[in-house]
Amino acid sequence: MQMQMQMEHPPSYQDAIRQLDWLEIVAPYIYAGELARLCLVSKRFYHQFAPRLWNDPLPLARQLGLQRDAGKWHEWSVLEHLDGVGAATSRLIASLDLRGFGMDVQDFFFGGKDRSRSLRRLSSAFPNLRCILLDDNQKIDVGQLASPEDPDSLTSPTFEGPMLLSMARCRTELPKNFFESLYLKHIVYLDVSDMPGALGLRLIQSPTGLQLTLPHLRILKTQNRELDDLTALQFLGRKQLWSLDLSRNRITDRLIDLMCDLLFDAGTPRPSSETHFDVEGALSYPLEGGNDFYGRFGFIKESEWSATFSHPERYIADAPLYHQDYYGTPKPFARLDGRVKIKDDSVNLIKTILSVGWECSIPSVHDVRALDVCRHEGGVTHLYLNQNNVSASALARLVRTLPGQLERLECDSPLLVSANLREGFFRPRWIPRTARLSGILGLAHTFRPVISSNLQVLRIHHSLVTQLPSLEATDLSTLENLWLAETFLLPRAELAYPQSFVPDMNPRLRSLTLARIPRYSTGRLTSKIIRFLKLAAMQEQAVQETAVSARRGPTKLLGLRHIRLEFEPETREGLANYTDVSSMLEMSPTDFSFYSDWKSSPASTPTLTPSTTANAPPTSAKPRSDDVNGARTNKNASAPLGALPPPSPAPPPHESDSVRLEPFPPTETRYTYLPCVGTWKNGTQFTVPVWTGSGTAGSAPPTQQQAQLPNSVDEYTRLLRKDPTILRANVQPASPCHVAAGVPPGSYIFAAAWEAMLAPPDMRHPSREELExxxxxxxxIKAYRAGTRRAYEMAQKVKGVRYVKLGEPHWHWTGQLEVSTRAVEEGDFGGKLWQ
Structure with missing residues (x-):
């Protein structure tokens, strides 16, 4: 830990030249049970070992095997009643960790006679206390911390105050003026998750409005506090935060759009991507325009290698950055080199950094406050948005707007469509009001280094890899929802969004968690997960085979080293009560009809409106054949692993189905464009030619033969012809995923019509045999993992070496594969690690 702190903050000159006592060298290797007796040897020994003994006494007592029962505490001779602890000893206690202990420990520390004064005595009893952890204590009144017994001691120049306060799942409500207490003014880490009552709105500033109440706050966790957009907006104006957890609240797209200005340094220019153009591509902004749905219009300009993620130097880390003034003003945002380990915001690590433990001597307050975790002011780098009402489009808009500073991002259940099922937003007709559709489709490019340059840890919905959205219809069982999503929605998702995330899209990503994976499958979901594991093995093999030109040459990236698969709970229990009364009957039109259950509203009008001027389509755009990764393919070249076959052209439509679309006149090419006018934030108008698909596609629904393998372009055109009033909405630039589906590069499309392709032409209830x-x-997955491991161990035995060449024939990925069952109610996960 001392080494880690020195890496973040170099030692002073005095510390560098100071001669170490040999006791400091051997102290970390001494058994904790001997510390009490070593303190009695001499004053020199007491000076070295007493701070280690009393620094964090409660976890040390448990480590020594002492029970939670208050009657057993007297067996530890050093730990005495508070009234018998001297002032010098009380100053050594830097951490009070009551997690897992009951009221007996509190009674032991504070006498048990007057519990109402227990926490009020902390400031006077332990003047150097830095960490207070009260998680899961149901009887402690945490509000007492705001009113110390001796308030005069808080104004002393030597008063330091706690820097970590964790009160998660405590059952007492905080008073309104809790965060205005001077005792908490130095808080760096604050966890108020799962507590009753509304979160105090005075967290922004003091009543005078002159300063922030918690000016040193850097990590804030507010899970399950029923925060809506308006409530969260009133206390989120704190740009000094670098970690923010808003999971399990009622956050919607409205707050996401404001986060760039509230929590991020949105004015910071994005580092030029031209430096890494050959490897990653570059961002291009051909015009100054955009809309509320997409944000600023921009494209990814692909190089010869970037579209296929196959550049020979894609695993080479960036050159290290050097800052001239390390101790001066806060460092501006900069792209990490890909090898630097990002900061950990877990409570245990922050506690260790602030107060260390018995293994090391406690650092000085000056050294702690100089660490990056306490002085970071570059905007949020760790963001948690799990289980909120945030749409996938809003999440992608946030990531695109930021300069690439996010290092850790979690959003396990984004709403799939931009509708967000709330007033004022376009809502697709085919989604029933009783259903929720979650997932993130067509946005894999958002997590490429060209946009998310610093991203290393990602927890996201599994559809980023599997392309399978989550359907939650209240009138259907869980198993039925799974079967319908995999049988009917997955083929449509593959049609509209053929590009899924693969490890080589971002070799800088180290940890990927796929959340909300269905426990049961008809087979396609399983094959997609296994395919991803094989692609991870291929990446590992490519990293191993990447040659470095010289011994002192550039370092290599690690690639994806940790995959966590979070599965939904068991779902087959409801099959016993399943009545197969209409196994082969089609669903009623009111269940999943494209035109059912929808009410028009003025908010459904598109942001960009068609221009009345003549069409001016770019005639240079030509159709292009793409593989699953958005790469230009060669007919004679072999398809990459897991690549989908190019969509076959749809049969020519019947003459009666061929309808000329007005105002979409046919052009010399098979594509048509519609000029649309919009207004961007600066008030200036702009015009973009929106691509409307094939000029010869019919408006009639596809036949049963066409529905089996439709064409994305013709389906997009048919939907625009069928309902131009509603579906000509949400103009956006074509992404690499759209290009892979057949959209001309550099074009603009109507995202509302493209999303409507997810609607199946028909759906039916599953039979009991199909569910069984x-x-x-x-x-x-366990069987696949065991098979690759056996093949890998067999290769080791055959060659007689420990390390064998990765890849063929075993395809074993040597990273950490963690499989867990998701527990929504508790908000935690219990898992098993598969090496």
């Missing part, structure tokens, strides 16, 4: 035929995905 779904098998456990965890069992299948």
């Amino acid at each position: 035929g779904m098998y456990d995905v965890v069992v299948a």
Whole structure:
């Protein structure tokens, strides 16, 4: 830990030249149970070992095997009643960790006679206390911390105050003026998750409005506090935060759009991507325009290698950055080199940094406050948005707007469509009001280094990899929802969004968690997960084979080293009560009809309106054949692993179905464009030619033969012809995923019409036999993992070496594969690690 602190903050000159006592060298290797007796040897020994003994006494007592029962505490001879602890000893206690202990420990420390004064005595009893952890204590009145017993001691120049306060799942409500207490003015880490009552709105500033109440706050966790957009907006204006957890609240797209100005340094220019153009591509902004749905219009300009993620130097880390003034003003945002380990915002690590433990001597307050975790002011780098009402489009808009500073991002259940099922937003007709559709489709490019340059840890919905959205219809069982999503929605998702995330899209990503994976599958979901594991093995092999030109040449990236698969709970219990009364009957039109259950509203009008001027389509755009990764393909070249076959052209439509679309006149090419006018934030108008698909596609629904393998372009055109009033909305630039589906590069499309392609032409209820035929995905993945491991160990035995060449024939990925079952109610996960 001392080494880690020195890496973040170099030692002073005095510390560098100071001669170490040999006791400091051997102290970390001494058994903790001997510390008490070593303190009695001499004053020199007491000076070295007493701070280690009393620094964090409660976890040390548990480590020594002492029980939670208050009657057993007297067996530890050093730990005495508070009244018998001297002032010098009380100053050594830097951490009070009551997690896992009951009221007996509190009674032991504070006498148990007057519990109402227990926490009020902390400031006078332990003047150097830095960390207070009260998680899960149901009887402690945490509000007492705001009113110390001796308030005069808080104004002393030597008063330091706690820097970490964790009160998660405590059952007492905080008073309104809790965060205005001078005792908490130095708080760096604050966790108020799962507590009753509304979060105090005075967290922004003091009543005088002159300063922030918690000016040193850097890490804030507010899970399950029923925060809506308006409530969260009133206390989120704190740009000094670098970690923010808003999980399990009622946050919507409205707050996401304001986060760039509230929590991020949105004015910071994005580092030029031209430096890494050959490897990653570059961002291009051909015009100054945009809308509320997409943000600022921009494209990814691909190089010869970037579209296929196959540049020979894609695993080479960036050159290290050097800052001239390390101790001066806060460092501006800069792209990490890909090898620097990002900061950990877990409570245990922050506690260790602030107060260390018995293994090391406690650092000085000056050294702690100089660490990056306490002085970071570059905007939020760790953001948690799990289980909120945030749409995938809003999440992508946030990531695109930022200069690439996010290092850790979690959003396990984004709403799939931009509708967000709330007033004032376009809502697709085919989604029933009783259903929720979650997922993130067509946005894999958002997590490429060209946009998310610093991203290393990502927790996201599994559809980023599997392309399978989550359907939650209240009138259907969980198993039925899984079967319908995999049978009907997955093929449509593959049609509209053929590009999924693969490890080589971002070799700088180290940890990926796929959340909300269905426990049972008909087979396609399992094959997609196994395919991803094989791609991770291929990346690991490519990293191993990447040659460095010289011994002192550039370092290599690590690639994806940790994959966590979070599965939904068991769902087959409801199959016993399943009545198969209409196994082969089609669903009623009111269930999943494209035109059912929808009410028009003025808010559904598109941001960009068609221009009345003549069409001016770019005739240079030509159709292009792409593989699943958005790469230009060669007919004679072999398809990459897991690549989908190019969509076959749809059969020519019947003459009666061929309808000329007005105002979409046919052009010399098979594409048509519609000029649309919009207004950007600066008030200036702009015009973009929006691509409307094929000029010869019909407006009639596809036949049963066409529905099996439709064409994305013709389907997009048909939807625009069928309902131009509603679906000509949400103009956006074509992404690499759209280009892979057949959209001309550099074009603009109507995202509302493209999203409507997810609507299946028809759906039906599953039969009991079909539901019984779904098998456990965890069992299948475990069997695959065991097979690759056996093949890998066999290769080791054959060659007689410990390290063998990765890849063929075993395809074993040597990273950490963690499989867990998701527990929504508790908000935590219990998992098993598969090496």
